[in-house]
Amino acid sequence: MxxxxxxxxxxxxxxxxxxxxxxxxxxxxxxxxxxxxxxxxxxxxxxxxxxxxxxxxxxxxxxFEVGNTNTLIAELPPQPKDELGLEMWLKASLDNVSTLIKLKNCEIIYSAKDIPFFHTLNDSNLSRYKMYVWLKDLNTDMAKSKITFDDWVETIPDSLLQSAYNLSAAYKYIDITELWNDNTVTGTLQQVLYYFEAGLVSKEMALSICEDINDVINHTEEQTIQQSLFGAKNKNSYHLYKCDLHMLTNTVMVKTPFQKVFFSPFTVLSYFKIEHQETCEMMHDFLQKQMSISKLLATAGERDRTLFFKTIHQKINTVKAFINLDDKRTFL
Missing domain, CATH: 1.10.260 (434 Repressor (Amino-terminal Domain))
Known part of the structure; x- marks a missing residue:
């Protein structure tokens, strides 16, 4: 022992x-x-x-986990229930990332069922809208209230926004590999439609959020071609794979020269942090297998890469067209 x-x-x-x-x-x-x-x-x-x-x-x-291949001890993050709780969650996430920044040869592998949140944590209506959706899901009082996004966004604390910006900036110091598919953007678009149809997001704001999503996709495509993170002082790498076979899960794998850790989500912002090395190796091997049967879009060829991003932009444009309709019809 x-x-x-x-x-x-x-x-x-x-x-x-x-x-x-x-x-x-x-x-x-x-x-x-x-x-x-x-x-x-x-x-x-x-x-x-x-x-x-x-x-x-x-x-x-x-x-108790050391030396035991059948027992896992998972660590939980702060549970955000309000603006302050969300701010603490973002700061706890920054602490995890900051530890990686101090090391060399670290990598994050992200199985992206949804748009990775650090792509959206910038000075945009999309960033603010994501926070609104999270709190509507997690805060019972806010879920019951009729407060619209347009009204809530006027009250968002500056410290909450700054915590989001700090976390987003930290990711520019780490090599990142992501797995996407054609549906990675769908969840975010469905959220926009849901609250728009519920009357909790105005037409103008919903269209603005869609434009922000377009900007994220354009930015991601440029990084994919360059295979590097824009704004990264150390020219950290960025690799995007298109995965057509397996379902993606929003699992985040962190590799360092010393160990592997992965984060497995189980509610909106809650996740299990797993450091059990045998289990981490299993997860890492699975992600590697996913990548081996996926297309690295930087080298897959211009046609495949262009078609992938064109499909995503078409989804965004379909949502924008629906929002602009006078006679609303079912989207999906």
Missing amino acids: QEQFIKFLKGKTQDNTSFVDEVAGVLDIGYDAAYRRINLKTSLTLEEGVKLARHYKVSLNKL
Whole structure:
């Protein structure tokens, strides 16, 4: 058990500091004593195990996972229920991303059932609308209220918007690979239609949101061709795959030189954070298999790439045409 625990802690070390020196410092013992514990010549005491767990930010529950291939301990993010809760959720997400920025050779793989949210967290009506939809789903009082998006957007806290912008900017420092299909944009378009037909989004605002979605798709297409993130100081890579076989799930896989972590959604903004390495390897292998049978749109050929983005723009234009109709009819 101690061998597996020490190996797990080594995987959490993210700088060039000697692991022996670091353990010696945490436990306030000499180099030789730390070396003996790391090499299993001396057993760790319970108190020492707790100290190491705290230093490496490993919960005691997590220790039950070490060496056990059948037990998973999942971490949950803050549960946003109002504007303040959403702001805390965005800041917690930024903390996760900021840790990656400090490392080299990190990558995010995103199985995009919906448009990845960091594409939408900018100074646009789409960004504000996404927040409105999230809160309508999560906040019971807001769900029951008749407040329109046009009215709510006038009251949105500046700090909430800034938290969104900070998170979006952080993603420009990480290599990103995404898997999309023809329906990745559909969920967002259905949200626009739903609240427009309910009278909670004005015609002018709904059309403005559709234009913002168009801008996101244009931006994504340009990044796809260049295979790099625009605005990234380190010229971080961006790769987009078109996946036609498997359903996409909004799962986010994070790869670092030290370990893998993935985030699996289960409600609107709630997710399970999984660090169990055997499970992470299974998820990573599955995503790799998905990519192997998908088209990398940067190299698939101009025809396939153009057709893919043209199909998405046609969906957006269909929604805009529906919004402009005087006699509303069923969209899908």
